[in-house]
Structure formats: structure tokens, C-alpha cells
Amino acid sequence: MFNYITAGESHGPALTAVIKDPPAGLELDVDEINYQLRRRQGGYGRGGRMSIESDSVEITSGVRFGKTLGSPLTMTIKNKDWENWQDTMKIEEKPDDFQKEDRVEKPRPGHADLPGAIKYNFDDMRNVLERASARETAARTAVAAVCRQFLSEFDIKIFSHVIQIGEVEAPGFSDENVEDFFSSVDKSEFRCADKNSEKKMKQLIDDWREKGDSAGGVFEVVAAGVPVGLGSHIHWDSKLDAKLARAFMSIQAIKGVEFGLGFEAAGRPGSEVHDEIDFKDSRGFYRRSNNSGGFEGGITIGENIKIRAAMKPIPTLATPLKTVDYHTKEDASAAKERSDICAVPAASIVGEAVTAIQLAQSFGQKFGGDSFGEIRRNFNSYKKYLQHI
Numbered sequence: 001m002f003n004y005i006t007a008g009e010s011h012g013p014a015l016t017a018v019i020k021d022p023p024a025g026l027e028l029d030v031d032e033i034n035y036q037l038r039r040r041q042g043g044y045g046r047g048g049r050m051s052i053e054s055d056s057v058e059i060t061s062g063v064r065f066g067k068t069l070g071s072p073l074t075m076t077i078k079n080k081d082w083e084n085w086q087d088t089m090k091i092e093e094k095p096d097d098f099q100k101e102d103r104v105e106k107p108r109p110g111h112a113d114l115p116g117a118i119k120y121n122f123d124d125m126r127n128v129l130e131r132a133s134a135r136e137t138a139a140r141t142a143v144a145a146v147c148r149q150f151l152s153e154f155d156i157k158i159f160s161h162v163i164q165i166g167e168v169e170a171p172g173f174s175d176e177n178v179e180d181f182f183s184s185v186d187k188s189e190f191r192c193a194d195k196n197s198e199k200k201m202k203q204l205i206d207d208w209r210e211k212g213d214s215a216g217g218v219f220e221v222v223a224a225g226v227p228v229g230l231g232s233h234i235h236w237d238s239k240l241d242a243k244l245a246r247a248f249m250s251i252q253a254i255k256g257v258e259f260g261l262g263f264e265a266a267g268r269p270g271s272e273v274h275d276e277i278d279f280k281d282s283r284g285f286y287r288r289s290n291n292s293g294g295f296e297g298g299i300t301i302g303e304n305i306k307i308r309a310a311m312k313p314i315p316t317l318a319t320p321l322k323t324v325d326y327h328t329k330e331d332a333s334a335a336k337e338r339s340d341i342c343a344v345p346a347a348s349i350v351g352e353a354v355t356a357i358q359l360a361q362s363f364g365q366k367f368g369g370d371s372f373g374e375i376r377r378n379f380n381s382y383k384k385y386l387q388h389i
């Protein structure tokens with residue numbers, strides 16, 4: 001359930017996402033999908049492209065009278081910028097006036113230009129960068145918006161915030177009331193809950209922009225309301241934390257992922273790491289802390305899922321790094337494209353998106369069924385079972 005594919009080049013006509021196997025009978029709110037797309041477009045440090053695009057989906061299959069049919073659900077997001085790239089991105093044969101100088105031949109360190117060109121035998125690295133581009137994450141955000149609507153029917157909600165930009169750090173989420181904590185985050189240009197850190201982040205971006213440089217950072221995603229029992233310890237590829245780690249690593253420019261205490265756990269004694277178990281009639285089994293980030297054995301434990309991801313600085317620099325011309329092999333300055341300087345706030349929304357997709361897939365696997373009603377019945381019967389153990 002919720003298997004999907006995305007297609008589309010960054011400056012091509014459109015992005016397309018197809019969810020192959022949604023459940024039938026799920027009520028869909030298209031405005032809500034577009035709201036998620038808007039959230040991904042925000043953030044201080046973005047380049048000129050985001051003022052050209054105003055992403056929204058057109059649904060062309062899989063929905064009738066506002067409900068999914070169980071058939072493939074196709075969503076298209078137009079690239080408004082395509083208007084300006086029609087010659088460069090022509091689908092038909094190359095225009096007569098397309099010059100050698102129009103090719104991208106000076107690979108940017110940190111982008112996919114060089115390995116992509118070598119692997120696919122291209123003489124123009126645009127053939128690589130167009131698909132490597134994080135423009136693709138708009139399509140994933142649309143898929144995730146459908147998954148979020150499915151999850152919210154079961155009171156599962158997903159949040160994120162930025163906890164580091166460059167060398168400026170902000171406090172992480174420490175398991176207080178989730179909705180209260182995240183209520184202000186969407187209003188911040190950095191998606192940061194701490195006003196003081198936000199100010200410093202802004203200053204850092206302005207300073208680094210001035211130097212022609214770029215910035216990365218860290219964001220944290222929290223999923224609340226997730227029931228115990230998603231994922232499995234049985235096979236290496238059925239562990240849900242492992243699937244999430246892979247999904248996070250698939251986001252452009254993400255170089256590290258940790259759950260709960262993550263790397264910090266390695267330096268602590270076991271007595272200060274493992275989450276002690278307790279039981280109350282009203283709650284069932286629960287933990288006195290949540291250092292694991294919501295997983296044991298690749299299975300959700302019923303506590304909040306907490307994932308942090310580290311994003312490297314944006315590879316395209318206004319003051320370009322040294323590289324080598326792909327054809328002449330001579331020293332050169334890396335290609336300069338219009339670019340973001342920092343996209344950590346946007347990446348945090350993509351982090352929410354990949355979390356939603358993985359959770360919806362695992363939820364579908366555990367409570368499976370062809371229709372939403374069938375999944376609901378299966379879930380309700382599991383809830384009853386939980387009340388009686």
C-alpha cells in the first residue's frame with residue numbers, strides 16, 4: 001500500500017507522482033495537499049526559483065467524488081519556470097542554435113554532476129542535474145500529503161523543526177506536549193521554535209551569502225500518536241527504523257540520520273540510555289523516557305518517533321569551488337546556477353514527508369485491506385487487543 005513513483009525534470013514541463021496502490025474510500029482534501037506543497041516552498045535562504053513557483057497538484061486519476069478508488073492516483077505539479085527553459089529542456093530534437101557553451105561541463109563538487117555524467121555517458125551534465133535536483137521533493141511531498149490524510153484518520157501526526165543552521169544550534173524537542181511545542185514553528189522563517197536562535201540563524205545566512213558561500217544544518221522530525229507494533233524485528237528489510245533511515249538518506253543533501261539520543265547514546269552508560277518500562281491501566285505499557293526515538297527491534301514502541309537529519313551545505317556556490325572541465329580536463333571554476341543558499345527548513349518538510357510515506361506503508365502492511373473501512377476495522381480490533389493484554 002502507498003507504493004509510489006515520481007517523475008519529472010526540475011525545469012521540464014511538470015513533475016508527476018503516481019501512488020500505485022492507495023486504499024479505496026479514503027477521503028481526499030486537495031487544498032490540504034496544496035498546503036503541504038506551500039510549506040515545502042518556504043524558508044529563509046531559498047533562491048529565486050521559489051518566487052517563480054507556486055506549487056499545486058492536478059489529480060488526473062484514482063479519485064472520484066473526492067474519494068480514492070484504489071486505482072493508481074496520479075498527481076501533476078506544473079513547473080512554472082519551464083516557460084523560461086523551453087529551448088534548453090526541449091523534448092523534441094536539439095534546437096539549431098544550441099551551443100556547446102549551453103552545456104554544463106564544469107561539475108560542481110557536492111552535486112551529482114560528475115558521477116552522473118560518467119555513469120550515464122553524457123556530455124552535458126544538465127542531463128544529470130535536472131533529475132538529481134531537489135525539485136523532485138515537491139512530488140514526494142504531494143504523495144506524503146495523501147499519506148498524511150490517511151494517517152490523521154488514526155490520529156497520527158507529523159511535525160518538524162530546525163535545530164541547527166551552520167554553527168548556530170537551537171534546542172531539540174524534549175517530549176513535552178507535541179502540538180504546543182510545534183504550534184509556532186510554521187510561522188518561523190527557519191522553522192525554529194527558539195526565537196533567539198532564529199535571529200542568529202538569519203545573521204549567519206546573511207553573512208555566508210555575502211561571502212558567496214552556502215549553509216547546511218540539522219532538523220528534527222517527530223511523529224506522534226504512532227501505535228506500538230509497526231515494523232518488524234524479523235527481517236533486516238522489515239525494520240521500520242531502517243526503512244526510515246533509508247528514506248531520510250534519499251533526501252537530496254542529507255548526510256546523517258539519528259534516532260532519539262542517536263550518537264550521544266554511544267557515550268553513556270546503559271542505565272542512562274534505555275527507556276524503563278511501566279504500566280498503567282489507562283495507558284497500557286509505556287516508557288518513563290524516550291531515548292530510543294520510538295523504536296526497539298525495528299518495531300514502534302508506542303512513544304513519539306524522533307528522527308534527526310544532518311544536511312550538508314548546498315553544493316552550488318556563488319563563489320565557485322575549483323573543478324576540472326569535463327572535456328578539456330583543464331582547471332576550472334565549478335558551474336554557477338541560480339541556487340538556494342540554505343534549504344534546511346524546506347528539507348525538514350521533506351523529512352516529514354518521507355516519514356509520513358513510510359508510516360503509511362507500514363500501517364497499510366499491518367492493518368491491510370482493500371478499502372479504508374476494512375483498514376479501520378482491523379485497526380479497531382487491534383486497539384481492543386491492546387486493551388486486553
Ligand SMILES: Cc1cc2nc3c(=O)[nH]c(=O)nc-3n(C[C@H](O)[C@H](O)[C@H](O)COP(=O)(O)O)c2cc1C
Nearest residue numbers: 111112132133134252253315316339340343346347
Ligand atoms: C529542499 C532542497 C533544496 C536544495 N536546493 C539546492 C540548490 O538550490 N542548489 C544546489 O546546488 N543544491 C541544492 N540542494 C541539494 C542538491 O539537490 C543535492 O546536493 C544534489 O542533488 C546531490 O545529492 P546529494 O547531496 O544527496 O549527494 C537542495 C536540497 C534540498 C533538500
Ligand SMILES: C=C(O[C@@H]1CC(C(=O)O)=C[C@@H](OP(=O)(O)O)[C@H]1O)C(=O)O
Nearest residue numbers: 047049132133134135138337338339340
Ligand atoms: C526547485 C526547487 O529546488 C531547487 C533544487 C536545486 C537542486 O539543485 O537541488 C536547485 C535549485 O533550482 P533552480 O536551479 O531552478 O534554482 C532549487 O531551487 C524546489 O525545491 O522546488
